[in-house]
Amino acid sequence: MTDPAVSADAMLAHAGSGRRPGEPIVLPPVLATILASQGQPGDADYGRSGNPTWTALEDALGVIENAQAVVFASGQAAAMALMLALARGRDRILLPRDGYYNARTLADRLRPHGAVPVFVDQGHVAAIEDELAAGRAVLWAESPTNPLLRVADLTALARLAAAAGAPMVVDNTVATGLLQQPLDLGATASLCSLTKSASGHSDVLAGAVLTRDPVLADDLRDWRSLGGGALGPMEAWLALRGLKTLPLRIERQSATAQTIAAHLAGHPRVTAVHYPGSRPETLALARAQMPRGFGPLLSFEVDGNTADADAVVAAATLIAPASSFGGVESTWERRSRWPAESAPPALIRLSVGIEPAADLIADIDRALASGLAG
Numbered sequence: 467m468t469d470p471a472v473s474a475d476a477m478l479a480h481a482g483s484g485r486r487p488g489e490p491i492v493l494p495p496v497l498a499t500i501l502a503s504q505g506q507p508g509d510a511d512y513g514r515s516g517n518p519t520w521t522a523l524e525d526a527l528g529v530i531e532n533a534q535a536v537v538f539a540s541g542q543a544a545a546m547a548l549m550l551a552l553a554r555g556r557d558r559i560l561l562p563r564d565g566y567y568n569a570r571t572l573a574d575r576l577r578p579h580g581a582v583p584v585f586v587d588q589g590h591v592a593a594i595e596d597e598l599a600a601g602r603a604v605l606w607a608e609s610p611t612n613p614l615l616r617v618a619d620l621t622a623l624a625r626l627a628a629a630a631g632a633p634m635v636v637d638n639t640v641a642t643g644l645l646q647q648p649l650d651l652g653a654t655a656s657l658c659s660l661t662k663s664a665s666g667h668s669d670v671l672a673g674a675v676l677t678r679d680p681v682l683a684d685d686l687r688d689w690r691s692l693g694g695g696a697l698g699p700m701e702a703w704l705a706l707r708g709l710k711t712l713p714l715r716i717e718r719q720s721a722t723a724q725t726i727a728a729h730l731a732g733h734p735r736v737t738a739v740h741y742p743g744s745r746p747e748t749l750a751l752a753r754a755q756m757p758r759g760f761g762p763l764l765s766f767e768v769d770g771n772t773a774d775a776d777a778v779v780a781a782a783t784l785i786a787p788a789s790s791f792g793g794v795e796s797t798w799e800r801r802s803r804w805p806a807e808s809a810p811p812a813l814i815r816l817s818v819g820i821e822p823a824a825d826l827i828a829d830i831d832r833a834l835a836s837g838l839a840g
């Protein structure tokens with residue numbers, strides 16, 4: 467399944483398929499929690515240490531980023547295993563101040579296990595260099611960030627991390643491995659919540675870590691098996707099924723998101739638009755790091771207060787009011803409704819689905835026109 471002459475997109479369409487006479491073209495989910503084994507080391511003999519459906523999903527993810535994949539029960543389970551695996555012998559973990567808030571909260575909860583979280587501005591390279599020099603550290607980057615869609619210079623950050631002997635993690639959930647390849651840019655590990663775009667149908671919680679470091683991959687498998695953050699086989703099956711259409715979905719969603727970002731930038735009720743494809747300061751960087759597109763997620767700020775933003779969200783008839791992102795159906799939410807979130811009060815985060823752009827723009831315009839709380 468790893469013919470280097472065949473593109474990852476083409477391989478994905480065939481992921482898990484049998485080819486020999488009588489083999490199923492669609493891999494069935496394997497529900498067994500025990501597998502026959504005579505105790506050979508490395509045997510996946512119990513459902514917490516291995517499952518054939520995971521293997522198919524891990525192989526497919528591995529093809530995208532040319533790495534070993536370790537799948538988990540959720541993005542957060544993957545993040546926890548990664549934080550615990552990397553904490554050994556390290557004092558600090560540097561995380562983006564404006565990144566995914568649950569990563570900051572989790573790092574804070576894991577303080578007793580070694581690494582103390584330090585919140586940094588990813589755009590401030592000199593400050594990060596100082597923080598890296600202040601002790602043995604892990605650099606936890608995120609680009610584009612959720613929910614402000616800021617683009618960090620991952621190559622520059624990886625250089626700093628390497629010079630300081632620090633492993634660098636990139637939370638690649640927003641871009642996915644299809645749009646951005648953090649390991650090629652120098653990261654030690656690439657983290658992806660498969661709950662979002664990667665699976666793409668809002669019906670499965672799953673996560674993965676990609677790495678080319680076999681020792682780290684083994685360590686992550688140990689944390690998964692011992693910590694119990696194992697992915698269910700049905701979830702693995704759904705994630706693999708969704709992953710096959712990721713190239714089609716994300717290309718369409720990226721193009722539509724770019725169109726909507728441009729539309730919003732010209733709307734009188736919108737005071738700011740956040741999208742990698744429309745921020746001039748980082749546009750060249752974004753193009754270099756994400757050559758295939760900028761993904762389905764964008765955010766914008768409406769004139770007014772939180773009630774005004776809530777009224778806009780509630781007024782849509784097509785875009786559903788919901789969190790998460792990357793699904794085939796468009797959704798939006800006022801992001802600051804989550805207590806630990808640091809986004810501006812009237813910021814709406816929009817996940818662009820696969821609907822035609824014209825339908826979405828009509829819905830957005832209607833919502834912005836009628837959603838005046840008064």
Ligand SMILES: *Cc1c(COP(=O)(O)O)cnc(C)c1O
Nearest residue numbers: 540541542566612639659661672
């Ligand atoms: C959703 C998300 C996660 C966590 O993933 P879950 O599958 O919800 O546990 C991690 N990072 C980012 C950027 C996310 O958006």
